[in-house]
Amino acid sequence: MSERPDAIHLIAFACSPRAGGNTDTLLDAALDGAAEAGARVERFDLREMTIAPCRHCGGCASGSGRCVIDDDMQRLYEPLCAADRIIVASPVFFMSLTAQAKTMIDRCQPMWVRRHRGDIVSEARHPRAALYLGVGGGDLPLLFDASRIVLASWYWTLQVFERRELTFECIDAKDAIRERPTALDRARQAGRELASWAGD
Ligand SMILES: Cc1cc2nc3c(=O)[nH]c(=O)nc-3n(C[C@H](O)[C@H](O)[C@H](O)COP(=O)(O)O)c2cc1C
Known part of the structure; x- marks a missing residue:
């Protein structure tokens, strides 16, 4: 399917350092599915970006409302407000999201400030939806719960109300997900469905 001018704008965050x-691999499959459904896809590999932790300096709560730190996060603010769909692909690290993911999320404090004031953050043209792609090396109880809680807070901030996930336990070696029957098909399908969701 070719991309239309009113195509769904999907942004994706690869959050593993590996x-x-x-x-x-899951993200590649999901983005293939989203592209098949006609989405305009923008992918950000956080490990290749320089994003400093939030300093809690209060800069975004006063003045311009913008983050004062001049680094690669500045490239993300506009797409984070404009995107119709968001994918976060993060392994579990110490029972939560990776530092790469959490650092980016913490830097969304300017949006949290706006939301807390009752302002509108989302400039999306279509109803917003998000997909979390997660893996963990083990199968401890509550393996994905901390990630879910962090993401729920972030989704609230970004005004994302349709929240989906696809998670896999016992995936540790670098290529382990390729050995899991149907995993990549499911990721592709999840990407396709995320992109084609009509907002009902
Ligand atoms: C620093 C670190 C912390 C980890 N913590 C956990 C954990 O708490 N629970 C778990 O099941 N796996 C944990 N893992 C294993 C990863 O989730 C697993 O290897 C995963 O497949 C990595 O995904 P990736 O190939 O996308 O990087 C950890 C790995 C690393 C390097």
Whole structure:
């Protein structure tokens, strides 16, 4: 399917420090599915970006409302407000999201400030929806719960109300997800469905 001017705008965050690992592979499949459904896809590999932790300096709560830190996060603010769909692909690290994911999320404090004031953050042209692609090396109880809670807070901030996920336990070696029957088909399908969701 070719891309239309009113195509769904989808942004995706690869949040693992391990290039070509399991969540990267799932994300590739999901983005293939989204592109098949006609989405305009923008992918950000956080491990290749320089994003400093939030300093809690209060800069975004006063003045311009913008983050004062001049780094690669500045490239993300506009797409984070404009995107119709968001994918976060992160392995579980110490029972939560990776530092790459959490650092980016913390830097969304300017949006949290706006939301807390009752302002509108989303400039999306279509109802917003998000997909979390997660893997963990083990199968401990509550493996994905902390990630879900962090993402729920972030989704509230970004005004994302349709929240989906596809998670896999016991995926540890770099290529383990390729050995899991149907995993990549399911990721592709999840990407396709995320992009084609009509907002009902
Ligand atoms: C620093 C670190 C912390 C980890 N913490 C957990 C954990 O708490 N629970 C778990 O099941 N796996 C944990 N893992 C294993 C990863 O989730 C697993 O290897 C995963 O497949 C990595 O995904 P990737 O290939 O996309 O990087 C950890 C790995 C690392 C390097």
